[in-house]
Amino acid sequence: MFQTFETVSQPETGAARLADLRGALADAGLSGFLVPRADMYRGEYVASHDDRLAWLTGFTGSAGFCAVLPERAGVFIDGRYRVQVKSQIDLAVYDPVPWPETKLQDWLIENLPDGGEVGFDPWLHSFAEVDTMVAPLREAGIRLVSGPNFVDRIWADQPAPPMGLITAHPDDLAGESSASKRARLAEVLSHAGQSSTVITLPDSIAWLLNIRGRDIARNPVPHCLAILHADETVDLFAHPGKIDDDLRAHLGEDIRIAPMDAFDSALRALNGPVRLDRDNAPFRLTEILNEAGIAFEWGADPCILPKAQKTAAEIEGARTAHIRDGAAMVEFLTWLDATAPSGTLTEIDVVTELECCRRATNRLKDISFETIAGSGPNGAIVHYRVTRDTNRPVKTGELLLVDSGGQYVDGTTDITRTVAVGDVGADERRCFTRVLQGMIGISRLQWPVGLAGRDLDAIARAPLWMDGLDYNHGTGHGVGSYLCVHEGPQRLSRISEQPLLTGMILSNEPGYYREGAFGIRIENLIVVTPAPEGAVEAGRSMLCFETLTYVPIDRRLIEVDLLSKAEIAWIDSYHAEVLSRIGSHVSGPARTWLQAACAPL
CATH class of the missing domain: 3.40.350.10 (Creatinase/prolidase N-terminal domain)
Structure with a gap:
C-alpha cells in the first residue's frame, strides 16, 4: 500500500514542544518566531525532515503556518482546514487563526503591542512574504530578524533529508x-x-x-x-x-x-x-x-x-491515463455498490480497495495524494485523511465522499465522487444537485480569450448561492503532467489573476460541506482548448474546456426537477461518453454496473 493509516498528528505533544521553542527564543533574545509549512525548495509539499509545522503543532494540512510569541501561538489556516485544525492542535496553547482574512502582520502588531524582534528562517520564506510585512511591522516597533531555524534546534529526532534517486x-x-x-x-x-x-x-x-x-x-x-x-x-x-x-x-x-x-x-x-x-x-x-x-x-x-501549457504529447498522455484510471474507478464503484449496503465497510476498507483497483492497472507509480474517504460527517472535513483512530463505518443512509488520484508516467489524475449509501435525505440530494449544476456550468462554459480563473469561479457557485450555500475553497487547481497534483499558476478561484491558456489542465470541483453532517464534492479534470469553429462569432477568439475524467456521477443523488433541459442533456451525453470510452476496459460485472450507472436520466 502507498497509503498508511497511522495517526500522524500529535496534539498532545504541542504544549511541551511549544515551551521548548519559547525557551530557545528567550535565550536568543527573540520575541517570536515564524514556522511555515515550507522547505528551502519552496514547493507545496514537504518531506518528513521539513514538516516542522506538523511536528510543533500537530496540524498536518497542506497549507498554513504558526506564529509563536511569548504569550500566544497562532496557527493560521485557510477555509479548507477550519474543521480539521480543531482536532489536530492543543486548543489550550494554540489559537486557530482564519487566514488570509487575518493578515500575519496585523496579528503580530496586535499581540506584540510593545514591539520586539521576530525571527524567521530565510530559506523558508519568499522575499514577497517578508517584504509585505516589513514596513507595517517597523511602524509598530517590530523587527523581522533573519537567522537560524529554532525548531530544528529543539527537534532531537528530526528525520534525515530524503535521498531519492533522480x-x-x-x-x-x-x-x-x-x-x-x-x-x-x-x-x-x-x-x-x-x-x-x-x-x-x-x-x-x-x-x-x-x-x-x-x-x-x-x-x-x-x-x-x-x-x-x-x-x-x-x-x-x-x-x-x-x-x-x-x-x-x-x-x-x-x-x-x-x-x-x-x-x-x-x-x-x-x-x-x-x-x-x-x-x-x-x-x-x-x-x-x-x-x-x-x-x-x-x-x-x-x-x-x-x-502549465501542456504539449500535445502531455495532453494525449493525460487522456490515456484518465481512461486507465476511469476503468479502475468503475471497478471500485462496482465493488462499493455491491458491498457498502451490508454495513460491514469502513473508510479504511474503501481506501484500500480503491488503491488495489488502481494497482491492478499495473501502471500505477503512486497515488497522487492521500485518498480522502469521508463517510457521513467526515465528508465535511475538506482534506480528511482517515487513520486507525478516526476510521468510521460506511453507514447506510449517509453520503460517502471519495477524493483520490493516481500518478502514472503518462499523466496525473484527480477525481472526486460523492455517492449515496442506501437512501439518503432530500436535503442531501438537493445540495448534491446544486453542486452538480456548478460542475456542469464550468464544463459547458466557453469564454473570451484573456479571462482568468477569478472570472469563471462564480459560474460554479451560482447554483449554490441560489439556495444560500457556498464552499470555502477554490473551484479548481492546476494539475501537472506526471508531476504535482497541485500546480500553478492556473486556478479557478476568486483570487486567480492568471489568464487561462490553451493546454492548461485544471480541476473542476465545486462542493458543499455541512459540519457534523455530510460533505459533497464532484470533481473532473478539464483541459483548456480553443472553442469549436462555428460556435464563435467570426473574428472573435474563445476558449472552452475538454473533459478528461470519465466516471459516472451518482444518478441516485440527482433531483432532476431542479435541472434545466441543457443540464439534463449534458449529464446524459457525459454518461454516454463514459460508457463508450470505459466500457471495453472493465470486467464483465463492472460493465453491467456501468451500463446501469450511465442510463439516461
Whole structure:
C-alpha cells in the first residue's frame, strides 16, 4: 500500500514542544518566531525532515503556518482546514487563526503591542512574504530578524533529508526535449538582459530537465537546486547519491552537476543581473547576492507558465491515463455498490480497495495524494485523511465522499465522487444537485480569450448561492503532467489573476460541506482548448474546456426537477461518453454496473 493509516498528528505533544521553542527564543533574545509549512525548495509539499509545522503543532494540512510569541501561538489556516485544525492542535496553547482574512502582520502588531524582534528562517520564506510585512511591522516597533531555524534546534529526532534517486522522464511523453526548453527560456533571459535565473521549485526543475524524483511522497519531484544561464546551460546542485550514470547520460554535457554545498559559492560567482522570482525564491537568495554585490532583478520563474501549457504529447498522455484510471474507478464503484449496503465497510476498507483497483492497472507509480474517504460527517472535513483512530463505518443512509488520484508516467489524475449509501435525505440530494449544476456550468462554459480563473469561479457557485450555500475553497487547481497534483499558476478561484491558456489542465470541483453532517464534492479534470469553429462569432477568439475524467456521477443523488433541459442533456451525453470510452476496459460485472450507472436520466 502507498497509503498508511497511522495517526500522524500529535496534539498532545504541542504544549511541551511549544515551551521548548519559547525557551530557545528567550535565550536568543527573540520575541517570536515564524514556522511555515515550507522547505528551502519552496514547493507545496514537504518531506518528513521539513514538516516542522506538523511536528510543533500537530496540524498536518497542506497549507498554513504558526506564529509563536511569548504569550500566544497562532496557527493560521485557510477555509479548507477550519474543521480539521480543531482536532489536530492543543486548543489550550494554540489559537486557530482564519487566514488570509487575518493578515500575519496585523496579528503580530496586535499581540506584540510593545514591539520586539521576530525571527524567521530565510530559506523558508519568499522575499514577497517578508517584504509585505516589513514596513507595517517597523511602524509598530517590530523587527523581522533573519537567522537560524529554532525548531530544528529543539527537534532531537528530526528525520534525515530524503535521498531519492533522480531519473529521466522520456522526451516522447514530455513532448519537448530539455535542450529545446532550455533554448526557449534562455532566449527569455537574453531578451531581458539577464545572465541567469535561480530555480528552486522542484516541479520547475523536473519539467525543465525532463527528470523526475522520489523525494516527496505522491509527487515525483527531486530535491535539488538549479541555475539556468542565458547560454542554455544549467548548473544542477544535488546530493551525489541521487545521481547515477543513466541520469548523467540523459542530462548531457550542458548540465553541470555539483553537490548541494557548492550552491552558495556558485551564487556568489554569478555575473548579474540574476533573475529571481519574488514570490517563490527563498529570501536567503537575496541576502547571498546582496552580500556578494551581485545585481538581481525580479521576474517570474520562467518554467512556470510553459510547464502549465501542456504539449500535445502531455495532453494525449493525460487522456490515456484518465481512461486507465476511469476503468479502475468503475471497478471500485462496482465493488462499493455491491458491498457498502451490508454495513460491514469502513473508510479504511474503501481506501484500500480503491488503491488495489488502481494497482491492478499495473501502471500505477503512486497515488497522487492521500485518498480522502469521508463517510457521513467526515465528508465535511475538506482534506480528511482517515487513520486507525478516526476510521468510521460506511453507514447506510449517509453520503460517502471519495477524493483520490493516481500518478502514472503518462499523466496525473484527480477525481472526486460523492455517492449515496442506501437512501439518503432530500436535503442531501438537493445540495448534491446544486453542486452538480456548478460542475456542469464550468464544463459547458466557453469564454473570451484573456479571462482568468477569478472570472469563471462564480459560474460554479451560482447554483449554490441560489439556495444560500457556498464552499470555502477554490473551484479548481492546476494539475501537472506526471508531476504535482497541485500546480500553478492556473486556478479557478476568486483570487486567480492568471489568464487561462490553451493546454492548461485544471480541476473542476465545486462542493458543499455541512459540519457534523455530510460533505459533497464532484470533481473532473478539464483541459483548456480553443472553442469549436462555428460556435464563435467570426473574428472573435474563445476558449472552452475538454473533459478528461470519465466516471459516472451518482444518478441516485440527482433531483432532476431542479435541472434545466441543457443540464439534463449534458449529464446524459457525459454518461454516454463514459460508457463508450470505459466500457471495453472493465470486467464483465463492472460493465453491467456501468451500463446501469450511465442510463439516461
